[in-house]
Amino acid sequence: MADNTLTAVRKGSEMREVPSLDNAWLLLENGVVKGFGGMESAPGHTDEVVDAKGRFVLPAFVDSHTHLVFATGREDEFAMRIAGKTYEEIAAASGGILNSARKLREMPEEALFDAALARLEKLRNQGTGAIEIKSGYGLTTASELKMLRVIRKLKEQSAMPIKSTFLGAHALPDQYKNDKDGYISLIIDEMLPKIATEGLADYIDVFCEQGYFTNADTDRILEAGWKFGLKPKIHVNQFTNSGGVQTGIRHKALTVDHLEVMGQAEIDALKASETLPVALPGCSFFINIPYTPARSIIDAGLPLVLASDFNPGSSPSGNMAFVMALACTQMKMTPEEALTAATINGAAAMELEHSTGSISIGKKPGIILTKPMRSLAEIPYYFGDDLVERVFY
Ligand SMILES: [Zn+2]
Numbered sequence: 001m002a003d004n005t006l007t008a009v010r011k012g013s014e015m016r017e018v019p020s021l022d023n024a025w026l027l028l029e030n031g032v033v034k035g036f037g038g039m040e041s042a043p044g045h046t047d048e049v050v051d052a053k054g055r056f057v058l059p060a061f062v063d064s065h066t067h068l069v070f071a072t073g074r075e076d077e078f079a080m081r082i083a084g085k086t087y088e089e090i091a092a093a094s095g096g097i098l099n100s101a102r103k104l105r106e107m108p109e110e111a112l113f114d115a116a117l118a119r120l121e122k123l124r125n126q127g128t129g130a131i132e133i134k135s136g137y138g139l140t141t142a143s144e145l146k147m148l149r150v151i152r153k154l155k156e157q158s159a160m161p162i163k164s165t166f167l168g169a170h171a172l173p174d175q176y177k178n179d180k181d182g183y184i185s186l187i188i189d190e191m192l193p194k195i196a197t198e199g200l201a202d203y204i205d206v207f208c209e210q211g212y213f214t215n216a217d218t219d220r221i222l223e224a225g226w227k228f229g230l231k232p233k234i235h236v237n238q239f240t241n242s243g244g245v246q247t248g249i250r251h252k253a254l255t256v257d258h259l260e261v262m263g264q265a266e267i268d269a270l271k272a273s274e275t276l277p278v279a280l281p282g283c284s285f286f287i288n289i290p291y292t293p294a295r296s297i298i299d300a301g302l303p304l305v306l307a308s309d310f311n312p313g314s315s316p317s318g319n320m321a322f323v324m325a326l327a328c329t330q331m332k333m334t335p336e337e338a339l340t341a342a343t344i345n346g347a348a349a350m351e352l353e354h355s356t357g358s359i360s361i362g363k364k365p366g367i368i369l370t371k372p373m374r375s376l377a378e379i380p381y382y383f384g385d386d387l388v389e390r391v392f393y
Pocket of ligand 1: 066
C-alpha cells in the first residue's frame with residue numbers, strides 16, 4: 001500500500017485496488033515514511049538496512065473498535081456457552097458485561113493499566129499500529145473515569161496512536177436495573193461533564209440494541225455527547241434490526257459498528273451519508289452469530305472497515321490477521337479488500353487517515369515486515385499463523 005494519495009477512505013471497487021511496488025525500497029526516519037521507489041533509485045547511505053527479499057512490507061493494521069481495558073478474561077462463561085447457554089442467557093445470569101464491570105470496579109487503576117499495556121504490546125507484535133479503546137466496564141462515574149484515565153495513560157506511554165471512546169451506555173448497572181432513565185441522566189448530567197472537563201474522550205458510544213439502549217435512549221445520549229463535542233461511534237444492529245443504523249446516521253456518527261443484521265434500507269441510508277460501516281467478524285465467529293453482509297455493503301459502492309472488537313465477552317482476540325481471514329472465508333471479501341478495510345479504512349474510522357493506514361510520504365503508519373510470502377493472500381490463507389517478522393515504528 002505504497003501510494004502518496006492514499007489519505008481517504010476507499011469505497012466499493014476501490015477497496016480491491018492495493019497500490020503496491022515490486023522489488024522496492026522504503027526509507028523510514030523515526031518511523032516517518034521519507035521515501036520509497038524501485039530498487040534502481042535506492043538511496044546510497046542509511047543508518048540501518050533491512051533486507052526484505054521475498055517478504056511483504058505493509059502498513060500496520062488499524063483497529064478502530066476495541067474494549068482492550070478490562071480486568072480479566074471470562075473463560076468461565078466460555079464453558080457455559082459451550083454447554084449451550086446463549087450470550088443473552090449468560091448476561092441474564094449475571095455474566096456478560098455486568099460481570100466485567102464488577103471485576104473492573106474491584107481492580108486498582110495501576111493493575112488495570114498494567115494488564116492493558118501488556119495486551120497492547122501483544123497486539124503490536126501481531127501487527128496493530130493504531131487502536132481505538134472504549135470505556136464501558138465501569139458503569140459508575142468513578143469507574144468509567146478510572147477506565148478512561150487508564151486509556152489516557154496508555155496514550156501517553158505507548159508510541160501507538162490511540163483514540164478513546166466513552167461507552168457509559170454499554171449496559172444497565174444493577175443499581176439502576178429498574179431505572180434506566182435515571183442511569184441515562186447519570187451519564188448525561190454527571191459522567192459527560194466530568195469526562196469533557198478532563199478531556200478524557202475523543203468519541204461517544206452507545207450499545208443501541210434490544211434489551212440494552214433503545215433508539216430514543218441513544219438519541220438522548222448522542223445529543224448530549226455532541227454538546228461536549230463528542231462524535232458518535234456506536235454499536236448497532238448486532239442482534240436485531242431496529243433502526244440503529246439510521247439513528248447513528250441522524251446523529252452524524254463517524255461509524256456504525258457490528259451490522260450483523262442489515263436490510264436494504266440500512267444500506268441505502270448509509271449510501272446517503274458519510275457514516276462508515278464497521279464489521280467485527282471476530283465477534284460473529286466467537287459467539288456464533290451471523291456475519292456482517294460485507295458483499296452487499298461493498299457491492300453497493302460503500303466503504304467497509306474491519307476491526308477486532310477485542311473484548312473479554314464476545315471477541316477475546318485482537319489479532320487483525322485473523323480478522324482478515326474471517327473476512328475472506330466467512331464474508332467473501334478478497335484479501336485486497338480485507339487489507340484495505342483493516343488499514344486505510346480503519347484509519348478513517350478513527351480520523352487518522354492523514355497520518356496512518358498506508359505507506360505514504362509523511363505518514364507514520366507503523367510498518368509490518370512479513371515472514372517470507374509469495375502472495376498477500378497468504379495472510380488470510382494461513383489463518384491463525386503469525387505472519388509478522390518484525391514491526392517498525
Ligand atoms: Zn464492541
